[in-house]
Amino acid sequence: MSTGVANGQGAPARSHAVPLCPSAQPTQDGAFAFGVVGGAPGERRVGYLEGRVPVTDELLAMTGPVKPTHVFRFGAPCAGSGCSHFDGSDCNLATKLVQLMPPVSKSLPACQLRPDCRWWKQEGKAACMRCPVIMTDCYTRSEEQALAANPNTPVPVPVGV
Numbered sequence: 001m002s003t004g005v006a007n008g009q010g011a012p013a014r015s016h017a018v019p020l021c022p023s024a025q026p027t028q029d030g031a032f033a034f035g036v037v038g039g040a041p042g043e044r045r046v047g048y049l050e051g052r053v054p055v056t057d058e059l060l061a062m063t064g065p066v067k068p069t070h071v072f073r074f075g076a077p078c079a080g081s082g083c084s085h086f087d088g089s090d091c092n093l094a095t096k097l098v099q100l101m102p103p104v105s106k107s108l109p110a111c112q113l114r115p116d117c118r119w120w121k122q123e124g125k126a127a128c129m130r131c132p133v134i135m136t137d138c139y140t141r142s143e144e145q146a147l148a149a150n151p152n153t154p155v156p157v158p159v160g161v
């Protein structure tokens, strides 16, 4: 499917006082698309856009019958205590992704969200090296992804502690 935004025609990155959630819903205040999911089933990866694409009816309609979060990654200001993954200081989703999932990239993806990204600020490159396989919604999740996405999964104790 062509989304028409694969080259990122959106607004240039701007610094945010509130960290940005890199796996937001398009309905959140301030949401924008910054990645597009592509590739064959089982090998799907996020391609990072050069700009932040505003959420519009036209953008959401591009995904047809499929939920926009199956096709796009959206960023938005972190909802903080309004999110089931936030424990008051950390995003436990980011912690669990890093602890439970293997890296899929040896280098940092060219992601323009990085200066504002909560996952990056909290977990550093370990988050970025797993980020390309994170889909906010998908039909098939690995066991590790499902565990990390479940707010009821305990945060693993880091190795060596």
Ligand code: SF4
Residues within 6 Å of the ligand: 022, 109, 111, 112, 113, 114, 115, 117, 118, 119, 120, 127, 128, 129, 131, 132
């Ligand atoms: S974790 Fe890294 S690659 Fe993913 S959105 Fe944040 S800065 Fe970008």
